Amino acid sequence: MSDDAEMHGLWVVIPAFNEASVVSRVVTDVRRRYRNVVVVDDGSSDPTGQEALAAGAIVLRHPINLGQGAALQTGIAFALDQGAEHIVTFDADGQHGVDDVCALESTQLRTGAAVVLGSRFLGRSINMPLKKTLLLKAAVLFTRLTTGMRITDAHNGLRLLTRYAAGRIHLRQNRMAHASEILGQICRAKLSYAEAPVTISYTEYSLAKGQGVSNSFNILMELLVGRLAR
Secondary structure, three states: OOHHHHHOOEEEEEEEOOOHHHHHHHHHHHHOOOOOEEEEEEOOOOOHHHHHHHOOOEEEEEOOOOOHHHHHHHHHHHHHHOOOOEEEEOOOOOOOOOHHHHHHHHHHHHHOOOEEEEEEEEEEEEOOOHHHHHHHHHHHHHHHHHHOOOOOOOOOOOEEEEHHHHOOOOOOOOOOOHHHHHHHHHHHOOOOEEEEEEEEEOOHHHHHHOOOHHHHHHHHHHHHHHHHHO
């Protein structure tokens, strides 16, 4: 495990609504390098929580499924309470690699940015379907038009927040629209940001669990309702 990560108070937050065996493998990989790992079991009906705990994570549990945004907010709040100086959000479906956490860290140290966003378009993606590519490119265009942020990847779950930034992120979109909501809050809070090249590996499992094109309209409606509610 990384002594440097502990020295800097880095916590990895994993929202878990995937199969227990997949979550267990993800936690095991992350724990080889980072000691402070918190998994938010988002109302799973299988032994996700038990397997994550056995793999070495701290496990928080939602009694019912609230969605990835809510799970992230729970995990971020917990990490802040534990004194985290840096918080990395990390998906539980096996798409992310633990080496890319180091890329986020080095980018933050080099730039001093309050937020570092992972980008598969600066790095690479493995087995990404064309429909997924087009959807993600459309999300980048939407983000640039609505926030003015010059980013290349708008819906990447791999990101690093400094303690200062995490304290200014308050997710209200419980489900998948939280990814766009985070970017909007970064913009409104005038947080400095940078992007780091990362690798996203798509598998049959992760694609089945991922966000489909048909649900993009639901994300848009969640965002519009969220803006009207502010």
